[in-house]
Amino acid sequence: MTAQQSFLFIVVLIAASGFFSLAEISLAASRRIRLRKLAAEGDTRAPRVLALQEQPGDYFTVVQIAQNAVAILGGIVGEGAFSPFFTQLLGYWFSEPVAQSAGFVLSFLMVISLFILFADLFPKRLGMAEPEKLAMAVHGGMRLFTILLRPLVWVYSRLTDTLFKLTGLPMLRDDRVTSEDVLAMTEAVTQAGILAQNEQRVIANVFDLDNRSVASAMSGRDRIAYFFRDDPDEVIRARIAEEPYATYPVCDGDIDHVIGYVDSRDLYQRVLNGQPLTLRDDALLHKVLVIPDRLSLAETLDQFRQVQEDFAVVVNEYSLVVGVVTLNDVMSTVMGDLMGPDDEELIVRRDENSWLIDGSTPIEDVLHVLKIDEFPHFEEYDTLAGFLIVMLRRIPRRTDSVVWAGYKFEVMDVDSYRIDQVLVTRLETGEAAAPTP
Template identity: 55%
Template sequence: MLLNQLFAIALLIAVSAFFSLAEISLAASRKIKLRQLADEGREPAARVLALQQNPGHFFTVVQIALNAIAILGGIVGEQALSPQVADLLRPLYDGVHLDTIGFLIAFGFVTSLFVLFADVMPKRIAMVRPEAVAMAVVQPIQLCMWLFAPLVWMFDGIADRLLRFFKLPSARPEDITAGDIVAMADAGAQAGVLLRQEQQLISNVFELDTRIVPSAMTARDSIVFLTLAESEESIRNKIAASPHGKFPVCKDAIDNVIGYVDWKDILPRILDGQPLSLRNAPIVRNVLVLPDSLSLFEALERFRDAKEDFALVVNEYALVVGLLTLQDVMSTVMGELVSPFQEDMIVRRDDNSWLIDGATPIEDVMAALDIAQFEGFDNYETIAGFLMYTLRKVPRRTDSVNYGGYTFEVVDIDNYRIDQVLVTRDGSGEG
């Protein structure tokens, strides 16, 4: 008799373990992985996907089974073990509380068996390989759903009405955000599935939608432009001193832009000995103009639509504030892979100090120093802007700001423009 009851307890534990495996594996299975397996012709993967689309009946079956088994296990365990435990304790204690003590010990023992073998271990197994486990149990689960269909229909109907009455959601949103993809890439890099460079590349792609054009453009003061009245000697000197691919062409000043010239049009004239006058020679092309409020992703779309890779950036007053190229945008995504010989704007001197160009985008500084957010970062685009915003004045050499465990000190100024910033780790920052 006792052996039969012990066998019944073991059987209940095994059935409960099966439903625990099914519950966790279905919830933890990744849809992307399941779709790949289904595309390879694995029918169980397609069944699991279908079950994930409408999991309500499945979870109802699981809860009915687990609760029924838990109650039944308690009844069988109490009947099987309580008298046996009481008999074992009788030589030591034969008082009025003997049956109660026997029941508590039997209850604790049976509960421990269920917790360990029907809950903890199955769920851990299911979390390790959820897709494989889900595909293994999906057909028996679908059979159980068919057998328990009347009970499922009843309980689901009651649950749906209660959810509607309390105005609670009954379905989980399946939208995947950019943050979800970046998080998955980061997890893949930590697991060794992705290289760290690949993970950084994915993060940078989504960063295009949050960074605006001024964070990647060449500032107004650094633009090399040509004028219509410029002499041929001056044009040659500018091209020799600044070997860019394209040069804006203006009437007289940078804000009076009429187009741009490409070195591919200038070089044949130099080789043929032809004059380089921009006023007479029809080599000036129309220039793409972008507002400074665009994100880099929007700028990339404008480049694609205009079939251009060069644009001037203007502010709300139609004043030129910078120059943006397709290479600037791609450098944001790929970094040094696009321009491996470009001078670094952030130079690490040692473990606790960095020399940073004042025009460095604030996002790049945040990444280099591992600072989650700068105070008021919506009001500026560069590390120089951060210092001016924080100091509330045009900084002078040796002016400094403590923030986030770092000291930011102005070490070089060029005509009111912050040229170089020395950053040192001090552990006494704020924010």
Template identity: 45%
Template structure:
């Protein structure tokens, strides 16, 4: 074999090795979700890639056979054809000429394979894994068919060893909520998702974690009527508290018999002077839900019942609040939902915030950049965090320091924390109270 034939053969071996290397990384790196989208758009080659990823034994066997066979052949060709050429060129440098010829042959063949057959194809495959994978999957399937006896032998032997060791070889690619969070964050950082889109997606996942108590109107803010209240009393209360819905009770809040809608009742008042709150034309049956439901469960309950208003009760069947569909959607939409209420978190300066005591922990964590609060399973609001950490009934000026922030109570109402002042604190102490 002359030097020209040897170089041509080496080039062929380099091309084969490049194809195998590129195939190996592309098929391993191709993302399942992207391939499913491509298959849905009509590229059936993506289905072949997905099938090969589920059972990668045959593919890996072909890769190893190809890489090892090509490496051995390249060494033989280099030693048999290229080395004698360098021997003749370096004959004058005896006794070191033969050693130099071997080193030059090794450097030439190995360097060519590293650069052209390994480095460049793998960089291409890892940059565009799905595009490369769908192009090489059919040739790879043909090679698997062509070398079926070798594939069957080596793959079967490997499977037997894995079975003896009780190791599963089936690729599992289950998508978790953490994976989706990571992808959404990456999309936001890359500019693919707008800030509002990122905010909405994050809030949708929060719905599964938050309970209804984090967004309901608590007991002390519930406006209700006694079933025997006069028309004048009802109209006066409606003018003072212009809600769209009011509970109707038999004496007290623990005996809810239904609710009325303001527009329906006022329409009847215009037609009739005296309308009883128990009139079936205005009184509607209440939807009762437990305070342990997540916001996602509440949304599903509203959907199945056809209601958009519910009374929240605790384990003792006591009314603890009311919640509307708008309350639930405000968690998802946030600032996109029009509301006349003041925001629960107001930033005063670069390093200080005014926070309502009823603000859910998730909103505080997002506003302050805090990853977690200690023992957060025991409370849901920032007021709950303060009470749990202080271990006493809170009063004004009580404070604690956590995660580089000072949380100070500046207003209370009926033993309830109404407002806090949060400021950055230079101390790194985990917690301090006064």
């Protein structure tokens, strides 16, 4: 074979190797979501590529047979492709033995470089850039090679299957999409500037509903505005004026005996009609949804959906009322920073290194704002107040503090054993992480 023929043969081998490299990487990198979209739009090649991703064994066997065959042929032909040229060129300056040895080395490096550049790096980068489009483009050619190499493909595929069975390794790709996958994708899209950071946070909050208890979003027992069944007209009017809410629990004797709830719109209607306000009228009372305090927010939403309500009373294992929760409370948890400025702020940033935080603030919100990975004994509490109680092992008093993860949490105000305000300060590096009595 002449030098020119060897060179042309090398070019053909490089092109063939590049084709198979492109076929391999484009199939592996193709995103199933985009392929399904193309299939829905009527592209008949997309379903075939999806089928190959489900069972890629024969496809990759063809690729490996072809690439190894090309590599062997390239090694055989490579020496004759460029060695004579380099040997002749170097013969002007060196002796014949030295020129032959150097010519062989240069020829070898030349062939290797051409294969690396044009048969590996370039086609693989190209395949990563447009995987779905290229996977569909090379599908026909790969199908032809699969038919031509069927006997070899069958032998090597059976041998490979046997090895997988012996080792107990999975033979199929797990294409299940987890919440972590979706969150990772939204973070990548946010970094690319396609999705706003607040919008990405909303998506993360939706997936966090399963991990957050209803106690993290409810209004606590001490913040419940409620009526007794026998409250007179003037008491009801005064309570509405002082604490204007959409819904009020109605109790019999004490707050732990809730018999229903009343909608403020019904009360306003009676006022406009000049009727007296009395809660002994059963027409005003609605059956109240009662849920345990161990439910997650996702389960709470499901309870609202089942009974077509947007208000619930939360009780503990002793059937004592610990709070109330509304659909708006849950949605506020999801919306986060997108909530309007009229909503009550539980976390107020004072400056770059300090925050004033309400004790009832959900601990997940504190983690997010302070960018802390986790709090100790995380499963034992739902709020910042709970964190302080667990760390101090007692009911905190004013000026009590806890240092954790580079922050000092100092109790600023306590009202009847309830932690109202906590001052959180970022500490200088090196300060101890321990509770301060």
